[in-house]
Amino acid sequence: MPLNIIICIKAVVLEAPDGKVIRTSETCALNPFDRPAIEMAIRLRDEAGGTVTAVSMGPESGSLALYEALAMGVDHVVLVSDPSLAGSDTFATSTVLSAAIRKLAPFDLLLFGTRTSDSDTGQVGPQTSVLLDIPLVTGVTAVTRKKANFIVERKIDEFIEEYEVALPGALTIHASALQPRDASLMGLETAYGQEQFTLMTLKDLDILAEQVGDNGSPTKIINMQRIQKKRKCEMIQGSVEEQAEELVRRLKEAGHIG
Amino acid sequence: MSFLTTKHTLVRRSVRAFCERELQPIAKELDIEARFPWDVVEKMGKLGYFGIQVPAALSGAAMDSVSYCIVIEEISRACAGLGLCVTVHNSVGVYPLVAFGTEEQKQKWVPPLAKGERIGAFCLTEPNVGSDASAVESTAIRDGDHYIVNANKVLVTNGAVADTCLMFVKTDPAAGHRGLSVIVAERGMQGFIIGDLEDLSGNRANAVSSIRLTDCRIPVSHLLGKEGMGMKIGLAALDTGRIGIAAQALGIAQAAMEEGIRYAQQRRQFGVPISRHQAVQMMIADMATKVDAARLLVYRAAAQRDSGGPFSKESAMAKLFASEIASEVADMAVQIHGGYGYTKGYPVERYYRDARITRIYEGTAEIHRIVIARSVLEEYK
The missing domain is CATH 1.10.540.10 (Acyl-CoA dehydrogenase/oxidase, N-terminal domain)
Structure with missing residues (x-):
């Protein structure tokens, strides 16, 4: 049975900004935690046939992430972009993504990375699945087919949990699941040659302006400031043995070692 | 940019x-x-x-x-x-x-x-052939539907790992550069002999070696273009090739600059990182300016090639400048490292050796100056 897979990806900011985040192609990149999920999507498609569609919400400057997904081997990319979406928190983002995914339905499998390297909440995958009312397994490390369903594994503490997931279902893929492939030069050239972007704006989605952006966000970032790391260097005196003993004593005292 | x-x-x-x-x-x-x-x-x-x-x-x-x-x-x-x-x-x-x-x-x-x-290789250089390509002594003598090729090619980049080699040979030894032709020789052909690896100063990951063809019978279908087109093919290849060597020199310079800056920010003398000392800052400014200027010239030559126009002068300028600044920047990076820069413990020592050859191969700096001067003089005629 061919699979229709949708994967949600994000262009993350590469470095912590001072103040307001300015997204350009130079400051953004595909979220590294999305790469293993893209790899999983491509492999499942290559085994079963079907298509992989990558969906991303954000300004057009973040389209670099979508091109990279295309270069890796994704079939279609959809950018959901609208000025009204600025300021969306994870809940508003999940509202938008679930609305876009409804437009792209039917689908069999919805994939996410476990989290993003910039905001690091890990909430969008689970929230979007809940809004779409489909089953979800998080932190998946292996996926195998069992007739119409999937058997998935997730590692938790000292255990491996196994779930059987009915389709359509959602998975967040753990970064350790797979080594993602490098984009080939052929892939990059083809990605930029095809211009096969589908652009969705708010009016393409069946949601209201109040549900997105600042208005639709129950959480708000009030302030953001860089953490000032206060480090000081102290030289421990004495013979090598004395220095080692003193170092161990201090590390114990500070609770860093047992 | x-x-x-x-x-x-x-x-x-x-x-x-x-x-x-x-x-x-x-x-x-x-x-x-x-x-x-x-x-x-x-x-x-x-x-x-x-x-x-x-x-x-x-x-x-x-x-x-x-x-x-x-x-x-x-x-x-x-x-x-x-x-x-x-x-x-x-x-x-x-x-x-x-x-x-x-x-x-x-x-x-x-x-x-x-x-x-x-892997491909370009076999032009011989013991008596460097900048003067018309002096090729290797020969290909027609024998029915084959050429009998005798060639002694030295300093062949990729030589010891190459499978498909463009051999520059004289099909008409009496005709000077008009007798120069390109024949594709393949590893495994009878009489195709790969010499020992050259013990290079830099670029040592490259398997540079000699390649010798001794009474090697190569089908006529391996002739590239027509007989006598060797010079034309060679010049077209080198026009393109020198943009690549310019990019290689640029990459070496970039690496050397990054290591120089990194070291300058870590190494402390007189109580501060040496990057705080103006003498070191002068070198950092020069390295960054030279690398940027080279990058502009290299990308311009490439963009000119993409536009479909002539790009000989642009690629010669890019190759000349990038190769010379690669040596200069690597030299400064070594200087910033002090004595450690002269040891194999730090990569700048390798960059210093790697950079040097870029002024020699794919046309020496001197040949490139001639190419540029001729082109400029033509413009102002």
Whole structure:
């Protein structure tokens, strides 16, 4: 049975900004935690046939992430972009993504990375699945087919949990699941040659302006400031043995070692 | 930089990530052991690095020249010897086959080369042939539907690993440069002998060696273009090739600059990092300015090639300047490192050796000055 897979990806900011985040192609990149999920999507498609569609919400400057997904081997990319979406928190983002995914339905499998390297909440995958009312397994490390369903594994503490997931279902893929492939030069050239972007704006989605952006966000970032790391260097005196003993004593005292 | 699009940003990021993961960690050991990294080359082949500008129909990535330069620059930033391998293979090894080959020749040779399954080489230099290509002493004498080729080629880049070699030979020894032709010789042919590896000063990951053909019978169908077209093919290949060498020099310079800056920020003298001292800042400013200027010249030459116009002067300027600043920047990076810069414990010592050859191969700095001067004098005639 061919699979229709949708994967949600994000262009993350590469470095912590001072103040307001300015997204350009130079400051953004595909979220590294999305790469293993893209790899999983491509492999499942290559085994079963079907298509992989990558969906991303954000300004057009973040389209670099979508091109990279295309270069890796994704079939279609959809950018959901609208000025009204600025300021969306994870809940508003999940509202938008679930609305876009409804437009792209039917689908069999919805994939996410476990989290993003910039905001690091890990909430969008689970929230979007809940809004779409489909089953979800998080932190998946292996996926195998069992007739119409999937058997998935997730590692938790000292255990491996196994779930059987009915389709359509959602998975967040753990970064350790797979080594993602490098984009080939052929892939990059083809990605930029095809211009096969589908652009969705708010009016393409069946949601209201109040549900997105600042208005639709129950959480708000009030302030953001860089953490000032206060480090000081102290030289421990004495013979090598004395220095080692003193170092161990201090590390114990500070609770860093047992 | 106006020559660059977001595609180029992604190409750089992608190639850099690959090279930092696969090549940079082993570059020192490749240099010490003079080892060609077949495992990395195989991966590069699958990613299209060996057919960067080859048309898609011939299994290439069909990219523009600016992308090409970025790929070479990034490989060379990690390992100059492999950057050399990839650029020589692409520009003077494969490009002449694409540009001058018959449909049959292209189908036969180009796809395996573009996929990195076979390695290409350009065999012009001989013991008595350097800048003067018309002095080639190797010969190909017609015998029915074969040529009997006797050739002694030295200092062949990729020589010891090459499968498909463009041999510059005289099909009409009496006709001077008009008797120069290109014949494709393949490893495994009877009489095809690969000499010992050269014990190089830098670029040691590259398997530079001599190649000798002794009474080697090569079918007439291996002639590229027509008899007597050798000079034309050679010059076209070198015009393209020198942009790649310019990009290689740029990559070495970039690597040297980064190491110089990093060291300057760590090394403390007189109670502060040495980057606080103006004497070191002067060198950092010069390194950054030279690298930027070289990058502009290299990308301009590539963009000029992409535009379809003549680019001989631009590529000569880019190659001349980038190769000279690579030595200067590597020299400054060594100077910043002080005594440690003269040891193999730090990579700047390797960059210093790697940079030097870029002023010699694919046309010496002196030959490039002649090319540039002729072109400029023509403009002001």
